[in-house]
Amino acid sequence: MPRPDAARPRKPWTGPVVGGVLVLILALGAWLWWSAKSYQSLQSQERLHCDLPQLAAGSPYPGMVWVPGGTLAMGDTVYAEEMPVRKVPVQGFWMDRTEVTNAQFAAFVQASGYVTVAERAVDPKVHPELPPDLLLPGAVVFVSPTSLSGDGNPTQWWRYLAGAHWRHPGGQHTSIAGREAFPVVNLTFQDAQAYAKWAGRALPTEAQWEWAAREASAQTPTTHGQPAQANTWQGMFPVANSAQDGFVGLAPVGCYAPNALGLFDMLGNVWEITRDRYTASHAVLAQEAPEAEVDTAAIAGRKPGTPGQVPSHVIKGGSFLCAPNYCMRYRAGARQAQEDDLAVSHLGFRTILQAPGP
């Protein structure tokens, strides 16, 4: 007896295709399940501190390492803003071996009474376009979305949270208690400058930062892969984070192997503020000051911006949110702009000191 469906015309390839799709769906489901389990497991056993190696006895500037001078091949070839690569001589300098921590920033605030930009109301004269809820003190915080529309609009994972600032990095109901060794976040250029001045230091220029991240090597990088020794994002940003590097979100400073100069977390963990004003590429600086060591902040600052537009500074190094599918900026030559009056939860800084070497 023929089967009831035997008389129906069938396309011979339908079965294998449906089967293949089912296998793909099952595989994707299993991967998402595994990612979710890893995420939960890591959140429940979050490390709050990583031991740093002792610095050499007699170091004149505790917590800093010496970065020798040389000639930097500044820039890279992945995104337009990194081009063109240009040569920039850099003098030697001292640099914090870690990002500035919550404990260090708390000491500054306690001593100075400083109030960060995120703790102040937004000036409606500067931002007449903003609704009242976006004029409240606060910061932009990453919140992993539960669903995602196809337009890729970043507001699906970046939220302006009133009450978020450096003491409440994930919003007003979060705290830095027990997280003293984590990098301080939700700061702006002005905040980082204030800390650096109080500490008798400075923020690095973009060239200084990039030279240090390149381990004081004049070599131009030939690979652009995701670094193993850095806190980045593994999985499909922004919805699936397997955290194979050990951290879902921020990591305490110094949890990954340092670079050849002894600097920790130059790539990943948090973006770092520099003192250079942002320009859309290296072309402007290459034209105005070819192969010269210059204060790029001064040059960029002479450029008139768009009327009403808030100035931006260069940030470097990528963060725990950088993933191959979205933002391959876990590289020394990568750069982005950050508005001077907007605090963000993936942004921190470190300082330098221009002083004679060892």
Ligand SMILES: [Ca+2]
């Ligand atoms: Ca990570």
